[in-house]
Amino acid sequence: MARKLVPEQHEEKRQLILEAAHRCFLRHGLQGASISMICKEAAMSPGHLYHYFPGKEAIIEQMADEYLSALHKHFEGQRETRDVATVLLSEIWSMNSWDDAAHCRILFELLAEAGRNERIRNILARNSDGVRRLLSDTLTAGQARGEVDASLNTEHTAAMLIAIVDAAPMLPLMLPGIDFDESRKLITTMVRRFLEPRQ
Amino acid sequence: MARKLVPEQHEEKRQLILEAAHRCFLRHGLQGASISMICKEAAMSPGHLYHYFPGKEAIIEQMADEYLSALHKHFEGQRETRDVATVLLSEIWSMNSWDDAAHCRILFELLAEAGRNERIRNILARNSDGVRRLLSDTLTAGQARGEVDASLNTEHTAAMLIAIVDAAPMLPLMLPGIDFDESRKLITTMVRRFLEPRQ
Amino acid sequence: MARKLVPEQHEEKRQLILEAAHRCFLRHGLQGASISMICKEAAMSPGHLYHYFPGKEAIIEQMADEYLSALHKHFEGQRETRDVATVLLSEIWSMNSWDDAAHCRILFELLAEAGRNERIRNILARNSDGVRRLLSDTLTAGQARGEVDASLNTEHTAAMLIAIVDAAPMLPLMLPGIDFDESRKLITTMVRRFLEPRQ
Amino acid sequence: MARKLVPEQHEEKRQLILEAAHRCFLRHGLQGASISMICKEAAMSPGHLYHYFPGKEAIIEQMADEYLSALHKHFEGQRETRDVATVLLSEIWSMNSWDDAAHCRILFELLAEAGRNERIRNILARNSDGVRRLLSDTLTAGQARGEVDASLNTEHTAAMLIAIVDAAPMLPLMLPGIDFDESRKLITTMVRRFLEPRQ
DNA sequence: TATGAATGAGGGTTCATTCAT
DNA sequence: GATGAATGAACCCTCATTCAT
Numbered sequence: 121m122a123r124k125l126v127p128e129q130h131e132e133k134r135q136l137i138l139e140a141a142h143r144c145f146l147r148h149g150l151q152g153a154s155i156s157m158i159c160k161e162a163a164m165s166p167g168h169l170y171h172y173f174p175g176k177e178a179i180i181e182q183m184a185d186e187y188l189s190a191l192h193k194h195f196e197g198q199r200e201t202r203d204v205a206t207v208l209l210s211e212i213w214s215m216n217s218w219d220d221a222a223h224c225r226i227l228f229e230l231l232a233e234a235g236r237n238e239r240i241r242n243i244l245a246r247n248s249d250g251v252r253r254l255l256s257d258t259l260t261a262g263q264a265r266g267e268v269d270a271s272l273n274t275e276h277t278a279a280m281l282i283a284i285v286d287a288a289p290m291l292p293l294m295l296p297g298i299d300f301d302e303s304r305k306l307i308t309t310m311v312r313r314f315l316e317p318r319q
Numbered sequence: 320m321a322r323k324l325v326p327e328q329h330e331e332k333r334q335l336i337l338e339a340a341h342r343c344f345l346r347h348g349l350q351g352a353s354i355s356m357i358c359k360e361a362a363m364s365p366g367h368l369y370h371y372f373p374g375k376e377a378i379i380e381q382m383a384d385e386y387l388s389a390l391h392k393h394f395e396g397q398r399e400t401r402d403v404a405t406v407l408l409s410e411i412w413s414m415n416s417w418d419d420a421a422h423c424r425i426l427f428e429l430l431a432e433a434g435r436n437e438r439i440r441n442i443l444a445r446n447s448d449g450v451r452r453l454l455s456d457t458l459t460a461g462q463a464r465g466e467v468d469a470s471l472n473t474e475h476t477a478a479m480l481i482a483i484v485d486a487a488p489m490l491p492l493m494l495p496g497i498d499f500d501e502s503r504k505l506i507t508t509m510v511r512r513f514l515e516p517r518q
Numbered sequence: 519m520a521r522k523l524v525p526e527q528h529e530e531k532r533q534l535i536l537e538a539a540h541r542c543f544l545r546h547g548l549q550g551a552s553i554s555m556i557c558k559e560a561a562m563s564p565g566h567l568y569h570y571f572p573g574k575e576a577i578i579e580q581m582a583d584e585y586l587s588a589l590h591k592h593f594e595g596q597r598e599t600r601d602v603a604t605v606l607l608s609e610i611w612s613m614n615s616w617d618d619a620a621h622c623r624i625l626f627e628l629l630a631e632a633g634r635n636e637r638i639r640n641i642l643a644r645n646s647d648g649v650r651r652l653l654s655d656t657l658t659a660g661q662a663r664g665e666v667d668a669s670l671n672t673e674h675t676a677a678m679l680i681a682i683v684d685a686a687p688m689l690p691l692m693l694p695g696i697d698f699d700e701s702r703k704l705i706t707t708m709v710r711r712f713l714e715p716r717q
Numbered sequence: 718m719a720r721k722l723v724p725e726q727h728e729e730k731r732q733l734i735l736e737a738a739h740r741c742f743l744r745h746g747l748q749g750a751s752i753s754m755i756c757k758e759a760a761m762s763p764g765h766l767y768h769y770f771p772g773k774e775a776i777i778e779q780m781a782d783e784y785l786s787a788l789h790k791h792f793e794g795q796r797e798t799r800d801v802a803t804v805l806l807s808e809i810w811s812m813n814s815w816d817d818a819a820h821c822r823i824l825f826e827l828l829a830e831a832g833r834n835e836r837i838r839n840i841l842a843r844n845s846d847g848v849r850r851l852l853s854d855t856l857t858a859g860q861a862r863g864e865v866d867a868s869l870n871t872e873h874t875a876a877m878l879i880a881i882v883d884a885a886p887m888l889p890l891m892l893p894g895i896d897f898d899e900s901r902k903l904i905t906t907m908v909r910r911f912l913e914p915r916q
Numbered sequence: 917t918a919t920g921a922a923t924g925a926g927g928g929t930t931c932a933t934t935c936a937t
Numbered sequence: 938g939a940t941g942a943a944t945g946a947a948c949c950c951t952c953a954t955t956c957a958t
Binding site: 922926930931 | 942
Binding site: 146147148149151152222225228229231232233234235236241244245248252273276277279280282283284286287288290291293294295296298302303306307309310313314 | 345346347348350351421424427428430431432433434435440443444447451472475476478479481482483485486487489490492493494495497501502505506508509512513
């Protein structure tokens with residue numbers, strides 16, 4: 121008689137909301153996007169939205185978490201690749217255009233928010249942690265193979281590389297006419313020269 | 320009755336408001352800081368504030384303009400310095416701690432806003448333009464002196480260096496324990512290796 | 519398929535809901551307690567609750583009815599007691615502490631509500647009626663036995679005694695340090711002196 | 718040039734709001750009366766109302782405070798009256814009808830709220846304190862003159878008398894047809910018999 | 917029976933802005 | 938120049954209630 125709980129549907133709805141929220145945040149910012157906008161975007165009444173999330177903060181936080189883990193997922197499964205720089209910059213290489221990068225602009229929202237909101241800051245740190253360890257290991261392996269300058273502190277270098285990758289979407293904002301492919305190559309060149317062993 | 324010669328006072332008040340706004344934006348974000356907060360911070364009534372600025376947008380825009388030009392002012396007056404990398408990273412070298420960098424966090428607000436607001440985007444582009452030209456000239460001069468790799472496109476390289484400098488305040492957000500001095504050195508090393516002529 | 523003989527279960531569930539509602543009303547007030555709170559307290563879904571009651575008002579009304587009749591039930595079965603004052607104040611004497619009295623606080627909610635809501639006012643009047651008649655009869659019997667001042671209008675006196683009993687839970691709110699036993703004795707003394715025949 | 722602060726006008730507006738709120742609370746209860754209702758009643762926009770009060774709670778609290786102090790103000794200035802009972806029940810005697818008493822019904826709202834809200838409870842206690850001391854002094858003076866039973870604890874007796882006075886508005890709710898004058902006399906009689914010295 | 921998805925009006929509150937003085 | 942009174946739309950969120958299953 122009683123309807124069974126269908127957690128998959130529940131989870132689907134949550135994802136639907138998160139995607140709608142992501143679009144709104146992209147268009148209007150974390151604070152500028154209102155619950156009622158998200159509701160319209162998700163074709164859902166406000167009362168119902170609160171059935172799935174306890175508040176706006178929770179939406180932002182889960183969105184941030186999933187967004188960041190997706191953003192950095194490119195690194196995984198590429199550990200066997202030979203060229204270290206290619207692995208490190210796989211995220212950039214996986215993008216096809218500035219439109220893709222534009223989609224990343226939500227990172228700025230998060231960085232701005234992280235400066236004032238400890239919870240967002242922790243989410244950011246937690247997500248960076250995993251990637252940083254991955255990059256660090258890759259660098260260490262590269263050093264062992266003689267492909268990476270052995271004098272570099274792999275921990276700090278990894279952190280900086282993440283920052284650089286995350287800064288890439290900045291370029292079109294500061295330099296409207298820039299070409300996507302060329303800037304990608306430029307970053308790669310810089311990283312490669314940075315890492316290669318000094319003779 | 321007619322008072323004509325007090326435009327200096329007028330300008331002083333505007334600056335006072337802009338500084339108050341800057342502090343509020345730093346604490347609460349561009350959207351999170353309200354006019355009434357800014358009024359309190361500037362010890363001024365809302366009606367009076369609107370005597371100096373036509374609205375919140377105008378405050379944000381002028382604040383952005385002045386903030387960005389101040390941020391990049393370090394480059395000027397250092398053109399005669401010998402070491403190219405030092406010139407290029409003078410902004411970073413002028414900071415003494417992450418606290419100084421924290422003050423730069425407002426840049427994230429602006430980058431986030433620039434993604435959606437054309438006027439802010441233009442202000443950002445206009446300000447970057449000047450610095451980019453400056454950096455570009457420095458790079459060209461460096462190439463002429465044989466200190467910079469001649470194969471690099473100076474325009475694009477300059478743009479990327481700005482992005483890197485602007486990404487620096489990201490680091491403590493992603494990697495809470497990082498040391499300020501070491502990360503500064505790491506960035507410098509990377510840039511130097513990137514630019515030096517290939518043999 | 520047809521089940522007919524489960525009206526007891528139906529009634530049980532209704533009581534369960536009423537008890538849960540009572541607890542919520544006590545904690546948050548008639549207007550402050552929400553249906554969803556009551557649902558949680560009764561471990562029941564909102565859809566199900568509406569299977570037993572047509573709405574919040576109905577819950578309040580039946581709760582009020584049962585609460586009031588329970589509150590005044592003490593009077594019954596004590597008619598043969600000799601001392602008139604003891605009968606009249608049996609409700610107060612049946613309480614053991616202010617905790618019990620606290621449980622009576624819901625009466626204030628009802629009195630407040632009765633001031634604006636005619637249906638609650640009627641429920642209150644109807645319940646008081648029964649008790650008032652009971653008290654009135656007790657007083658008349660007392661007058662016949664010469665234990666109660668014969669000049670008192672028994673109807674009005676009964677009404678006032680109910681008000682006094684109902685006002686008892688007020689005391690700890692107004693006089694936080696008061697002792698329960700002493701205030702009980704004080705009320706009894708007052709009532710006894712009031713009722714006793716004048717010589 | 719700058720307009721002077723006119724604190725009297727500010728205070729006037731606050732009183733205007735409090736009166737509007739009082740009427741709304743009387744009609745719909747403390748929780749049932751909404752800010753927007755109060756705004757309509759006070760002919761004022763919601764934004765403006767928050768210029769005078771930081772929130773609904775503050776309105777309730779100040780209203781409660783002023784209401785209670787007004788309610789008990791009758792006692793003052795009657796200390797020289799000869800008859801103790803008359804002084805003690807001056808509040809009841811000052812009313813002319815149940816309509817006057819109806820206006821007191823807001824007390825039930827406050828009593829109900831006091832059961833859950835510590836701040837309201839404190840306001841209630843603080844206001845009762847003053848009156849209780851006044852009554853207590855009156856009783857002590859009456860004992861000295863031999864008009865009041867010397868065996869009564871004046872503190873507790875005073876507390877109970879307040880409760881009785883406050884319970885008076887209950888009567889028409891429980892007994893719709895009751896006569897105002899007669900019930901007033903009845904209460905007075907009871908109090909007088911209670912207090913008079915025992916021979 | 918029983919569930920929880922779904923609604924949309926309304927809750928208290930804050931907002932950028934304008935106005936009379 | 939300067940004040941703070943005044944607005945009303947919009948903010949996030951909760952409500953009592955209904956519906957499909």
